[in-house]
Amino acid sequence: MNLPTSFATRMQQQLGAAYPQFEQALTQTPPVSIRVNAAKAQLPTDLPRVPWSASGYYLPHRPAFTLDPVLHGGAYYVQEASSMFIEQALQQSTDLSQQLHVLDLCGAPGGKSTLLAGLISEDSLLVANEVIRSRAHILAENIAKWGSGNVLVTNNDPRDLSKFSAFFDVMVVDAPCSGEGMFRKDPGAITEWSEDNVKLCAQRQQRILTEVWDALKPGGILIYSTCTWNEAENEENMAWLADREDAQSIKLALDPAWGITESSMESIQGYRFYPHLVQGEGFFMAVLRKGGTATENHTSSKKKKYKLTLAGKKEKALVENWLLAPEKYEWLQHNEIISAIPASLFEAADEVYQKLYVVYAGTEVAEVNGKKIKPLHALALSQHLNKAQFNTAELDLETALRYLRKEDISLGTSGNDWVLMQYKNLPLGWAKQIGNRINNYYPKEWRIRMELPQILTAGLELVIL
Numbered sequence: 445m446n447l448p449t450s451f452a453t454r455m456q457q458q459l460g461a462a463y464p465q466f467e468q469a470l471t472q473t474p475p476v477s478i479r480v481n482a483a484k485a486q487l488p489t490d491l492p493r494v495p496w497s498a499s500g501y502y503l504p505h506r507p508a509f510t511l512d513p514v515l516h517g518g519a520y521y522v523q524e525a526s527s528m529f530i531e532q533a534l535q536q537s538t539d540l541s542q543q544l545h546v547l548d549l550c551g552a553p554g555g556k557s558t559l560l561a562g563l564i565s566e567d568s569l570l571v572a573n574e575v576i577r578s579r580a581h582i583l584a585e586n587i588a589k590w591g592s593g594n595v596l597v598t599n600n601d602p603r604d605l606s607k608f609s610a611f612f613d614v615m616v617v618d619a620p621c622s623g624e625g626m627f628r629k630d631p632g633a634i635t636e637w638s639e640d641n642v643k644l645c646a647q648r649q650q651r652i653l654t655e656v657w658d659a660l661k662p663g664g665i666l667i668y669s670t671c672t673w674n675e676a677e678n679e680e681n682m683a684w685l686a687d688r689e690d691a692q693s694i695k696l697a698l699d700p701a702w703g704i705t706e707s708s709m710e711s712i713q714g715y716r717f718y719p720h721l722v723q724g725e726g727f728f729m730a731v732l733r734k735g736g737t738a739t740e741n742h743t744s745s746k747k748k749k750y751k752l753t754l755a756g757k758k759e760k761a762l763v764e765n766w767l768l769a770p771e772k773y774e775w776l777q778h779n780e781i782i783s784a785i786p787a788s789l790f791e792a793a794d795e796v797y798q799k800l801y802v803v804y805a806g807t808e809v810a811e812v813n814g815k816k817i818k819p820l821h822a823l824a825l826s827q828h829l830n831k832a833q834f835n836t837a838e839l840d841l842e843t844a845l846r847y848l849r850k851e852d853i854s855l856g857t858s859g860n861d862w863v864l865m866q867y868k869n870l871p872l873g874w875a876k877q878i879g880n881r882i883n884n885y886y887p888k889e890w891r892i893r894m895e896l897p898q899i900l901t902a903g904l905e906l907v908i909l
């Protein structure tokens with residue numbers, strides 16, 4: 445691999461005698477790993493586990509993920525193993541039984557957001573943000589597929605977060621960086637790399653951290669990560685922040701067998717992932733606790749004017765049984781769209797709506813137009829869907845893939861109703877039976893564009909819950 449000279453020199457200094465193993469590891473094929481959505485599926489297997497994540501597994505080779513319907517149903521997420529380490533940061537720094545407000549600032553495409561959504565309690569709120577519009581929509585798609593129901597996806601610049609004061613208990617900043625840890629996976633990252641770019645990235649990271657800092661509560665946790673190894677974008681930025689603001693680095697307990705390299709610089713504990721020592725790509729993470737005492741999540745009772753509008757009684761009655769435990773939700777209506785958010789999150793969600801541009805919220809349940817009701821795609825993928833309310837059709841692999849390609853399919857059935865399309869008991873989306881015909885309601889922008897091969901191979905052997 446043709447590495448930039450100044451990068452190679454720095455890594456030689458950083459790694460000493462281990463440098464040749466590091467360089468050799470950069471020529472190896474990256475490991476493939478997935479994280480299972482524990483609310484939807486289990487993977488009964490003796491596949492090796494990602495040691496720092498309860499639901500992460502390594503696969504022996506890279507399957508054609510696009511052709512696995514179970515992926516489209518949100519039963520797992522393809523995620524690089526090192527980045528699953530934020531699970532340890534969250535678990536070791538935070539009481540997850542509490543109701544939390546969590547921000548994932550640089551969220552797309554959604555690896556860390558879906559991991560966070562799986563770790564926080566059902567009455568905690570995750571704000572998954574992404575500054576780039578098109579990427580925010582991909583994030584929303586992956587959040588809808590994960591199906592938790594307590595996530596708001598926003599499309600804002602970090603500076604917009606400065607409208608919040610002491611709102612978040614936890615902030616994850618997975619910052620845009622110079623990407624040294626991606627050299628093996630994405631050789632394009634090598635050509636984009638330069639010392640100047642490292643400096644620019646470090647400055648941008650400082651700006652981002654400054655803009656969002658006030659939104660973190662006193663006593664709150666910042667989980668900062670990059671996929672790069674240089675100190676300027678990592679420990680130096682954390683030391684700069686801890687020095688400027690009142691913050692302290694948190695030391696995590698590590699199993700030495702994990703192969704993670706701990707660094708200690710100017711009172712900052714950092715965690716580095718090198719490809720010759722771990723099964724994963726390059727990664728850095730540090731955790732800071734903001735000074736002061738944590739405060740409970742309570743919202744001002746003074747506020748009268750809500751941005752969120754409650755659904756009308758009639759509309760709510762039409763659809764509320766489509767979710768399990770409907771009494772736990774506040775039912776919202778925006779134009780013809782009815783959605784649900786956990787009732788305990790109403791005030792917090794409203795505050796987010798007041799301050800940010802929300803592109804997706806909670807569970808979008810239905811579109812109601814007079815007496816016409818259409819179940820929405822996110823409902824099919826929700827972890828809280830009340831399946832008993834719907835007709836279902838179990839599809840074989842080929843039909844499932846044709847459905848996901850938004851092709852016309854035939855089930856040999858007749859009737860006049862909405863049908864939940866399932867593969868191995870996992871909901872994929874809706875179709876409408878009209879007489880003998882099936883209208884395919886799979887979202888156009890999500891459809892599989894790849895041609896189907898002559899011979900189809902079954903995907904991951906998950907047990908759907």
Ligand SMILES: C[S@@+](CC[C@H](N)C(=O)[O-])C[C@H]1O[C@@H](n2cnc3c(N)ncnc32)[C@H](O)[C@@H]1O
Pocket residue numbers: 527549550551552553554555556557574575576579601602618619620621648652
């Ligand atoms: C490392 S990626 C995030 C990966 C994501 N956390 C995950 O686990 O799937 C960094 C993200 O930051 C976004 N980004 C780029 N410039 C930014 C900026 N100035 N402020 C905030 N985010 C930015 C990128 O669009 C990208 O989605």
